[in-house]
Amino acid sequence: MTPKHPRDVTRRAFVETAAVATAAIALPLPPAPASIGGAPKKIRIALIGCGGRGTGAVKDCLTSSESIELVALGDLFPDHLAKCRESLATMVTEDPTLKPKIKVKDSQCFVGFDAYRKVLDGNADLVLLATPPAFRARHLAAAIEAGKHVFMEKPVAVDPQGVHAVMASSELAAQKGLALVAGTQRRHDAGYRAAIERIHDGAIGDVVAAEVYWNQGGLWMKPREPSWSDAEWQIRNWLYFTWLSGDHMVEQHIHNLDVANWAFGAHPVKAIGVGGRQQRTDPAYGHIFDHFAVEFEYPNGARLRSMCRQMDGTAQRVGERFVGTRGTSDGHSVIEGATPWSWDPQAPKANPYVQEHADLIASIRAGRPLNEGRQVAESTLTAIMGREAAYTGQEVTWDELLSCQQDLVPTELQFGPMPVPPVAMPGQTILARSWRSA
Amino acid sequence: MGTNLTLALLLAPWPSPARGQAAGRLVPYRDSIPKTLVTFELVPVPGGTVTLDSPAGPRVVAVPPFWIGKTEVTWDEYDVWVYRLDVAAGAPGGRDSADATSRPSRPYGAPDRGFGHHGYPALAMTYTAARAYCAWLSARTGRHYALPTDAQWTRALEAGLGADTSLSPERRDALAWHAGNAAHKSHAVASKQADALGTHDLLGNVAEWVTVPDGAPVVRGGSWAEPPARVGPRARAAQTPAWNETDPQFPKSRWWLADAPFVGFRFVLLTP
Numbered sequence: 001m002t003p004k005h006p007r008d009v010t011r012r013a014f015v016e017t018a019a020v021a022t023a024a025i026a027l028p029l030p031p032a033p034a035s036i037g038g039a040p041k042k043i044r045i046a047l048i049g050c051g052g053r054g055t056g057a058v059k060d061c062l063t064s065s066e067s068i069e070l071v072a073l074g075d076l077f078p079d080h081l082a083k084c085r086e087s088l089a090t091m092v093t094e095d096p097t098l099k100p101k102i103k104v105k106d107s108q109c110f111v112g113f114d115a116y117r118k119v120l121d122g123n124a125d126l127v128l129l130a131t132p133p134a135f136r137a138r139h140l141a142a143a144i145e146a147g148k149h150v151f152m153e154k155p156v157a158v159d160p161q162g163v164h165a166v167m168a169s170s171e172l173a174a175q176k177g178l179a180l181v182a183g184t185q186r187r188h189d190a191g192y193r194a195a196i197e198r199i200h201d202g203a204i205g206d207v208v209a210a211e212v213y214w215n216q217g218g219l220w221m222k223p224r225e226p227s228w229s230d231a232e233w234q235i236r237n238w239l240y241f242t243w244l245s246g247d248h249m250v251e252q253h254i255h256n257l258d259v260a261n262w263a264f265g266a267h268p269v270k271a272i273g274v275g276g277r278q279q280r281t282d283p284a285y286g287h288i289f290d291h292f293a294v295e296f297e298y299p300n301g302a303r304l305r306s307m308c309r310q311m312d313g314t315a316q317r318v319g320e321r322f323v324g325t326r327g328t329s330d331g332h333s334v335i336e337g338a339t340p341w342s343w344d345p346q347a348p349k350a351n352p353y354v355q356e357h358a359d360l361i362a363s364i365r366a367g368r369p370l371n372e373g374r375q376v377a378e379s380t381l382t383a384i385m386g387r388e389a390a391y392t393g394q395e396v397t398w399d400e401l402l403s404c405q406q407d408l409v410p411t412e413l414q415f416g417p418m419p420v421p422p423v424a425m426p427g428q429t430i431l432a433r434s435w436r437s438a
Numbered sequence: 439m440g441t442n443l444t445l446a447l448l449l450a451p452w453p454s455p456a457r458g459q460a461a462g463r464l465v466p467y468r469d470s471i472p473k474t475l476v477t478f479e480l481v482p483v484p485g486g487t488v489t490l491d492s493p494a495g496p497r498v499v500a501v502p503p504f505w506i507g508k509t510e511v512t513w514d515e516y517d518v519w520v521y522r523l524d525v526a527a528g529a530p531g532g533r534d535s536a537d538a539t540s541r542p543s544r545p546y547g548a549p550d551r552g553f554g555h556h557g558y559p560a561l562a563m564t565y566t567a568a569r570a571y572c573a574w575l576s577a578r579t580g581r582h583y584a585l586p587t588d589a590q591w592t593r594a595l596e597a598g599l600g601a602d603t604s605l606s607p608e609r610r611d612a613l614a615w616h617a618g619n620a621a622h623k624s625h626a627v628a629s630k631q632a633d634a635l636g637t638h639d640l641l642g643n644v645a646e647w648v649t650v651p652d653g654a655p656v657v658r659g660g661s662w663a664e665p666p667a668r669v670g671p672r673a674r675a676a677q678t679p680a681w682n683e684t685d686p687q688f689p690k691s692r693w694w695l696a697d698a699p700f701v702g703f704r705f706v707l708l709t710p
Contacts, residue, residue, distance in 0.1 A: 052688060059688050060686070060689070215548070218544055351684050
């Protein structure tokens, strides 16, 4: 390709960072080597966290590739596990080709806080981690320790301590030759890949600013039942507690922040922001905010404006926009400016939720395991940095966040009393918060 | 959130609507969603016969007079149902209570896709959701709103187009948003010319759910996403797995179609 524009020092630095950041997902991969019988070697999978997304991830994984077999399930709650097994039966009714791929024995279904350990003691080769985010860092560490390949839903942590743990697990996975793919599915979406590749190639010149949004209405909430302890009520309503979800900026808006980091080929170095809780003030909604607006700054001085909201009856927008010296792009379908481009809306496009599993399985079979651990850990910390800028009201830097003592997830969890932390108050809330002082 | 609702509570009840008849003549009719400021209009469709395709060949069906929505159902109307905007926040049994049986799940992301919201057609709802909306609206208003039957929708279209139902490119452009003029998005309802009945967007914009006796529901009329040749009186499509492929949950949503931002609906009323 002929150079489209002069690459100045700043741009080159970014391109190099981008190359490092994306090296781990250099696709497409060669086709999987066939075994003697013609079919590739069977990969056994297990699900930890049996909600609707986890069950959906099982279907995505089973349909993504040949010779995949589901062998075990684990969840905290018996009712979640039972519903998942019913759903698997429905799945087979809808698609009988899945029947031979679902081989879960009663003895391989586990419930309770230690269900994940029992699943990991089994013979699965690949585990899908789809619990609420609070549990991810610990489950990942145990899975890598047990020698399992991992697919994990985003976000991968709720606090800096969890991010450190995920980065360590990611390095260990690389050393052990284990694959690690995250549920930031835009990284596996053909439209996003095409647009971001063009942005990296200079199609909009130097990226000097960006905007990302996840503005929508409120989500589900489960009214408390009398039999639920504080802890059970919180975990069943995990969206609304920072220790469980990371707040909606981390839980949901991470998708858009991840695209920004991908396009910039870097993570931001600091953030300032505002946020609060205006509409969803009932204690049934825990203590999280319902809106944030944050400005992030990247190493080259480029700024990213981020906005996310979960409020009923308000304007909706989910997406990204990149502004370069020679054009603009929405990051997935359109480039306007010096080198215009658009994704053909009639072009066939693989479902990214399936493609992420196809890429994962192909990488395992090719002996070149994908490792998205660091990338998703950085995007998770980016979202946490935005949350903390709004919670504390301070300018929060990346380094400060990485070195602060913030651990929000209790070490030993059990059903019982658990006070709800106060709603964060800018000017008073501090970074160094611990579940121990709750 | 509060403005619409607060005003609505101050101003309720809405004045009684004209009841669709004047001196024995069927006339346009306006109704409202109780406890809100949201109104909508219906136009009368004279009775007649239509010829429908069927496996046994063309079938002539007699259609008694009815009223049909002047436009596709808008987000202004649909949001009231989805977000319980007709229920005061904090009221006993109010907005925060569980009411999973009669209201849809909260949509994940932006269901309007960024196409536009106020005055734009609600979209990407399942047939189940479109029917449930009609049932809810009927319960709220005390009048029997329903999805059109295939025959009613066809009758409304033919009455609106007049004797000549052929579509020149110019006529199609004047009446319908399709892939050739819509710039990959839905548009505000009634921003294309009305037909002779006074309805807008029966063709194009969003394809519209109708009921089919003894058969799977279909959408009629074609949409902004389809090429001009597939937007017309005979346009008819049944749901395919592609319409909901990227819903990442299992079971997939009963209420929302992750990949069908080209589907909407309007309703009919037999007796105002």
